[in-house]
Amino acid sequence: MIIRKLYKFENAHIVRNCTSRRCSRSIHGHSYKVEVKLSSNFLDKGQMVYDFGLMKLSIKELIDSFDHAITIWSEDNEEYKNFAKKFSERWIELPVNPSAEQFSRVFFLIVDRVLECMEFRNEEKEVKVHSVVVHETDTGYAECFREDAYNFKNMGEIRLEDIVFSDRIKEEWSDKNLWDKLLKKEKLTPPSEV
Numbered sequence: 001m002i003i004r005k006l007y008k009f010e011n012a013h014i015v016r017n018c019t020s021r022r023c024s025r026s027i028h029g030h031s032y033k034v035e036v037k038l039s040s041n042f043l044d045k046g047q048m049v050y051d052f053g054l055m056k057l058s059i060k061e062l063i064d065s066f067d068h069a070i071t072i073w074s075e076d077n078e079e080y081k082n083f084a085k086k087f088s089e090r091w092i093e094l095p096v097n098p099s100a101e102q103f104s105r106v107f108f109l110i111v112d113r114v115l116e117c118m119e120f121r122n123e124e125k126e127v128k129v130h131s132v133v134v135h136e137t138d139t140g141y142a143e144c145f146r147e148d149a150y151n152f153k154n155m156g157e158i159r160l161e162d163i164v165f166s167d168r169i170k171e172e173w174s175d176k177n178l179w180d181k182l183l184k185k186e187k188l189t190p191p192s193e194v
C-alpha cells in the first residue's frame with residue numbers, strides 16, 4: 001500500500017545549462033509542491049502504513065528548510081554563489097543543479113535517511129520511500145523512484161554530506177543538530193504521541 005503526504009514551499013533558483021532561457025539565466029521562484037509517497041505491506045497498531053502526524057516532524061522540517069530560500073548549485077559561478085549567500089540568509093547549496101528532477105532525488109534521499117534513522121514505536125514495519133514527486137509549476141513535475149535516487153552514474157552523485165543548509169535555516173529547526181544526526185546515522189526517536 002502507498003500513502004502520500006503533500007508539502008509546499010516557495011523557493012528561488014537558477015537552473016544552469018537548460019534549454020529554457022528564462023530558467024537558466026534569471027533568478028526566479030516557484031511555489032513547489034512535494035508529494036512524499038511511502039509504502040509498506042504492513043500496518044501499524046493504528047492500522048496505518050505510517051501516521052501522517054509523524055510525517056509532520058523531521059520530514060516536514062527538512063522539506064520546509066527550502067521555504068523562502070534560494071537553492072544554489074555548488075558548481076555555479078563563485079560570484080553568484082557568494083551573492084546569493086550574502087543577500088539571502090536562507091540558502092541551500094546542492095551538489096546538483098536545482099531542477100525539479102534533482103530536487104525530487106534530493107528529497108528522496110533525505111526522506112530515505114530519515115526513515116533509516118527513525119525509531120518505529122507503533123509497530124510500523126518495512127516503511128519505505130516509494131517515490132517523491134516535485135511539482136515545480138501547475139503543469140510540470142518530476143517523480144523520483146529508488147532507482148533514480150541512487151542512479152549516481154547517469155544522474156549525478158548526491159551525497160547528503162554535500163548538501164549544505166545555511167546557519168539561519170538550521171537555527172529554525174526544532175533540533176539544530178538534526179542534519180548532523182542524519183549524517184552520522186544516529187537514531188531519531190519520535191514522541192509516542194503527536
Ligand SMILES: Nc1nc2c(c(=O)[nH]1)N=C([C@H](O)[C@H](O)COP(=O)(O)OP(=O)(O)OP(=O)(O)O)CN2
Nearest residue numbers: 015018020022023028098099100101136137139140
Ligand atoms: N524537465 C524540466 N524542465 C524544466 C525545468 C525542470 O526543472 N525540469 N525547469 C524549468 C524552469 O524552472 C521553469 O520555470 C519552469 O518551466 P515551464 O514549465 O516552462 O514553466 P511555465 O510556468 O512557463 O509553464 P506553462 O506550462 O507555460 O505555464 C524549465 N524546464
